[in-house]
Amino acid sequence: MKRPAQTLLLTLTGIGLLHTALFTDTYLRYVKAGLRPLLIASGVVLLLLGLAAAALRGERRHAPHDDHGQEHDLGDELGNAHGHDHSGAPRIAWLLFLPALSLLFYAPPALGAYTAARSGSKPVAVQKKGFAPLPAISPLPLTLTDFTKRVQQDRSRAIKGRIVQLTGFVTPAEDDDGWYLTRIIFTCCAADSQSVKIRVYGTDAPPANTWLAVTGTWHPRGALGTRTAQAALDVKTARPTAQPVNAYTDDLPLTPS
16 A cells, blocks of 8 residues: 555545544444544544645655655665565555445444344442332333333332333344343443343334334232342333434433434
């Protein structure tokens, strides 16, 4: 790869990062929202490096050639007389253009049911303080993590009989018998993603990766308020919904504007 191509690669990568982080929310498929400033800063640095390299190359091209420069050029010609130019990067470096161009023209698919079925489940932290009373609304919006905590740790069993509303996407069960309502959570980025799953009963499995707002009550299995209780739901309604903006958190969903 010659230096002009290296300069172009820097510039394209910088433009791609800025396009992804400034003008789309695609970056949320791969990193947490809090890393957006770092993506923007990286894009600016790469773009400036590419432009600086191009400007420097232009100045050298138009600079007057003195005797020293002619000797240097002659040395290059003699050094490369055997037909090989060692001034550039290896040919395999051309493959670096693929991710650079993908930032502009093709966004890799978001993580979904395939990943959730094969990734580890996020451990639910122990609720050290007592649980606050549940609001007297129905259905009660909860995150998948909060529902799991209420089912397995709340000794008051306040969740019993309450109609809750959970939002997530469909992940088929391992044995193809039933399905899970799922959220994938990023600690930092897609590489460290973990999933939270709620087993669903009472309705056939919709297509994998379908986002749903589900209402229902706890499915009795195990002793409620203990670790033996299964995080599971008897469904009353299951309504398709748009993928939320904060899809890779286990927060209450923020709908696209």
